[in-house]
Amino acid sequence: MTQTLFDGLTVPYEAQPSHVENFMRNAYTINNSINLSTGGPDGGVNLSVSQLDQESIVPNSNFKRGNIGLGFTQDVTEKLNVSGNINYSLEKNNMPVTMNNQVLNIPTVIYTIANTMPLGLMRENTYDENGNEVFYSRFAHRTNPFLTTDPDKRINNSQRDRVYGNMTLRYNFTYRDV
Secondary structure (H helix, E strand, O other), X not given: OEEEOHHHOEEEOOOOOOHHHHHOOXXXXXXXXXXXXXXXXXXXXXXXXXXXXXXXXXXXXXXXXXXXXXXEEEEOOOOEEEEEEEEEEEEEEEEEOOOOOOOOOHHHHHHHOOOOOOHHHXXXXXXXXXXXXXXXXXXXXXXXXXXXXXXXXXXXXXXXXXXXXXXXXXXXXXXXXX
């Protein structure tokens, strides 16, 4: 028994191994940090450095972040304290553009695709000769997951540099009972 797919391609009509296992991948998260601090009776300083490296279960997707933070507190007088911190964060995000919609949503496609659809053929037939998407289904709102994860066309590569912090002056007003 055979089935005819997109562009008239005929393949055997037989169940394929797990689409989830064949498309998704094992992922990891590594988080490292170090914190140094010193202080005395009137104040202290803290320095922290951290790094996060997260690989997604979705191919060609990852998230990396590095942070550096410096904080302090100091009693200037018995009643006046000053404290503050400054932080720097660098984030690099490589993720498919899905934005909570059904069209580009990879799990929706992977979990609802017929188990007779060979994923290898979807990978090989992602684009036509003009570079346009090949629709594998009569449902136009089901995008080929290999198109969604194409690092040259659909992956959202973003980088964010941030500096943020705060400063606090605290004065202790005391109440006198007359």
